[in-house]
Amino acid sequence: MKQKIKKMIIQAVTDAYEKGALPSSEFPEVEIEVPRIEAHGDFSTNISMVMASVQKMAPRKIAEAIITHLKDPDNVLEKTEIAGPGFINFFINTFSWHPVLCEIHEKDMEYGASNIGNGKKVQVEFVSANPTGPLHVGHGRGAAVGDATANILLFCGYDVQKEYYINDSGRQINTLGRSVFLRYKTLFGQETEFPEDCYQGDYIVDIATEIKDEKGDALLAQDEAEAISYCARLAAKNILSGIREDLESFGVVFDNWYSEQSLFDSGSVDAMMDHFRTRGSIYEKDGALWFKTSDYGDEKDRVVVRQNGLTTYFASDIAYHQDKFTRGFDRVVDVWGADHHGYIPRMAASIEASGRDKNQFDVILVQLVNLLREGEPVAMSTRAGEFITLQDVISEVGRDAARFIFLTRHYESPLDFDLELAKKKTNDNPVFYVQYVHARISSILRKGRERGINMSEGFKTSNPSQGQASEISEILRTLKEPEEIQLIKAMTRYPETVEISGECMEPHRITYYLMNLASAFHAYYNKHRVLADDPVLTSGRLYLIMAVQKIIRNGLRLLGVSAPEKM
RNA sequence: GCCCCCGUAGCUCAGUGGAUAGAGCAAUGGAUUCCUAAUCCAUGUGCCGCAAGUUCGAUCCUUGCCGGGGGCACCA
Numbered sequence: 001m002k003q004k005i006k007k008m009i010i011q012a013v014t015d016a017y018e019k020g021a022l023p024s025s026e027f028p029e030v031e032i033e034v035p036r037i038e039a040h041g042d043f044s045t046n047i048s049m050v051m052a053s054v055q056k057m058a059p060r061k062i063a064e065a066i067i068t069h070l071k072d073p074d075n076v077l078e079k080t081e082i083a084g085p086g087f088i089n090f091f092i093n094t095f096s097w098h099p100v101l102c103e104i105h106e107k108d109m110e111y112g113a114s115n116i117g118n119g120k121k122v123q124v125e126f127v128s129a130n131p132t133g134p135l136h137v138g139h140g141r142g143a144a145v146g147d148a149t150a151n152i153l154l155f156c157g158y159d160v161q162k163e164y165y166i167n168d169s170g171r172q173i174n175t176l177g178r179s180v181f182l183r184y185k186t187l188f189g190q191e192t193e194f195p196e197d198c199y200q201g202d203y204i205v206d207i208a209t210e211i212k213d214e215k216g217d218a219l220l221a222q223d224e225a226e227a228i229s230y231c232a233r234l235a236a237k238n239i240l241s242g243i244r245e246d247l248e249s250f251g252v253v254f255d256n257w258y259s260e261q262s263l264f265d266s267g268s269v270d271a272m273m274d275h276f277r278t279r280g281s282i283y284e285k286d287g288a289l290w291f292k293t294s295d296y297g298d299e300k301d302r303v304v305v306r307q308n309g310l311t312t313y314f315a316s317d318i319a320y321h322q323d324k325f326t327r328g329f330d331r332v333v334d335v336w337g338a339d340h341h342g343y344i345p346r347m348a349a350s351i352e353a354s355g356r357d358k359n360q361f362d363v364i365l366v367q368l369v370n371l372l373r374e375g376e377p378v379a380m381s382t383r384a385g386e387f388i389t390l391q392d393v394i395s396e397v398g399r400d401a402a403r404f405i406f407l408t409r410h411y412e413s414p415l416d417f418d419l420e421l422a423k424k425k426t427n428d429n430p431v432f433y434v435q436y437v438h439a440r441i442s443s444i445l446r447k448g449r450e451r452g453i454n455m456s457e458g459f460k461t462s463n464p465s466q467g468q469a470s471e472i473s474e475i476l477r478t479l480k481e482p483e484e485i486q487l488i489k490a491m492t493r494y495p496e497t498v499e500i501s502g503e504c505m506e507p508h509r510i511t512y513y514l515m516n517l518a519s520a521f522h523a524y525y526n527k528h529r530v531l532a533d534d535p536v537l538t539s540g541r542l543y544l545i546m547a548v549q550k551i552i553r554n555g556l557r558l559l560g561v562s563a564p565e566k567m
Numbered sequence: 568g569c570c571c572c573c574g575u576a577g578c579u580c581a582g583u584g585g586a587u588a589g590a591g592c593a594a595u596g597g598a599u600u601c602c603u604a605a606u607c608c609a610u611g612u613g614c615c616g617c618a619a620g621u622u623c624g625a626u627c628c629u630u631g632c633c634g635g636g637g638g639c640a641c642c643a
Contacts, residue, residue: 306641425605526607
């Protein structure tokens with residue numbers, strides 16, 4: 001509808017110029033918006049104000065000229081008006097809204113899909129938590145945001161891959177091994193001090209016990225470094241598979257798991273280092289190797305190889321990101337915790353240094369989650385190993401509630417996650433509010449079927465026969481209640497909501513859209529009976545609510561939330 | 568000190584330059600002989616942190632300041 005109005009305006013402006021009603025042929029991009037206030041019409045454009053200076057005419061005069069030349073062959077307009085400083089407001093005929101329902105039924109799960117991504121290969125890397133402990137609530141938010149963003153991009157026509165980067169190399173893995181080995185020694189009664197920098201959680205003891213059960217005291221006889229390395233590998237593998245299970249129970253499935261260690265094994269890190277040394281981006285100073293990230297906007301250069309000869313995390317990360325592009329991705333998106341924001345300039349610099357455009361790389365910085373219970377902060381101490389894991393949260397509040405709540409804020413806003421609130425089955429909790437729409441509609445459809453109402457024939461066929469087409473137009477005519485038109489209008493906005501959400505990579509826009517649509521539906525439901533006495537009217541209303549149901553299911557799917565038939 | 572994010576109704580937050588700034592919660596009162604009351608309806612609240620600038624027009628863009636959070640390693 002919006003596009004239709006836009007075309008009409010462009011045509012009118014062109015005609016007006018050709019007929020001499022407008023002096024200049026210079027036309028700005030036409031912007032159409034849905035006014036906040038209903039009295040301002042269904043759509044409005046600011047074009048006459050924008051054109052005023054170029055045309056050297058008063059905005060309202062321009063608006064008049066445009067309206068005079070406006071052609072409306074399909075008769076979609078009820079009226080137009082000039083308002084305020086020069087807005088042109090468009091009022092759409094009630095019946096002109098109806099065809100969108102056919103479109104929704106036709107496209108079904110594809111309604112709202114677009115091709116703005118044009119098949120571009122994009123990778124979304126998210127979670128990527130170190131395999132040194134279980135996922136916590138913050139990772140859950142990253143998972144929800146990353147997964148939904150990837151889903152939305154896919155729906156917008158991108159060729160998307162979801163990837164998890166495993167930091168299975170370096171110091172923290174060694175620390176992990178040391179932690180497990182120390183606990184292992186304790187199991188055999190050996191006095192050991194457990195340093196503060198070691199991982200404190202009980203899961204470390206569990207892993208140590210597993211090793212004891214399997215290997216007995218064999219590790220005690222071994223060279224300590226070897227024993228630690230054994231513990232490290234086993235623990236990382238163990239923890240990683242736990243992470244994978246947690247993510248699966250959260251409904252997140254990755255297309256690819258990428259090992260940091262593999263970058264060393266394959267020689268990618270060395271090759272990267274040689275490459276940038278030859279190009280002069282890596283140089284030696286104070287016995288270390290530095291990357292000249294300051295050439296590309298970073299505040300200072302960064303170390304890639306330390307004095308002690310060990311590479312930094314940054315080094316493998318450069319190689320990793322080079323590899324992403326080598327694998328053919330046009331665009332690379334990283335989802336990081338907000339505490340990593342200082343890391344962005346150097347990462348972006350390394351990508352620019354390799355000749356890539358900086359807008360091929362995006363970082364979504366996800367802000368912290370404050371875990372609450374009844375409004376009170378839940379005490380968590382990583383040091384003491386006391387924390388609530390993502391799995392705990394999923395078990396307590398359920399996957400749907402958790403995912404939805406993670407997506408009820410812009411990712412850059414800190415999020416309060418209240419465990420009690422997440423379980424509440426009231427209006428406070430938006431998940432159920434939206435899901436309830438789906439369940440309610442399902443229930444009506446069940447009832448309808450029980451009563452033997454024919455409701456599926458003709459609704460799904462993409463090429464309706466003559467008879468079906470006229471039947472559909474007959475039932476559409478029954479939809480004229482204000483609440484019905486409101487609902488349909490809300491549904492027309494779904495595709496653009498998805499597009500904007502994809503362009504900005506902001507999944508919360510879908511969340512808000514769904515809450516809004518849900519509200520329009522509940523209001524309608526409470527005022528009008530779908531299964532009415534008049535069979536034609538009933539068909540019309542079923543046609544309407546089935547479209548609502550499709551969008552709810554469709555939108556929830558993008559967020560990774562289920563659409564229940566019953567609640 | 569430098570960098571990033573936030574500052575909008577009592578609370579939690581939407582609002583990618585438009586007209587009279589919105590929603591939920593909280594508060595009060597109401598709605599179900601009938602499709603799920605996990606629902607709906609009614610009642611009001613704002614120097615959009617402050618100040619300049621850009622613009623026909625700024626909650627939105629720019630700059631400065633104030634307040635809150637986070638980050639500034641040869642850690643990850």
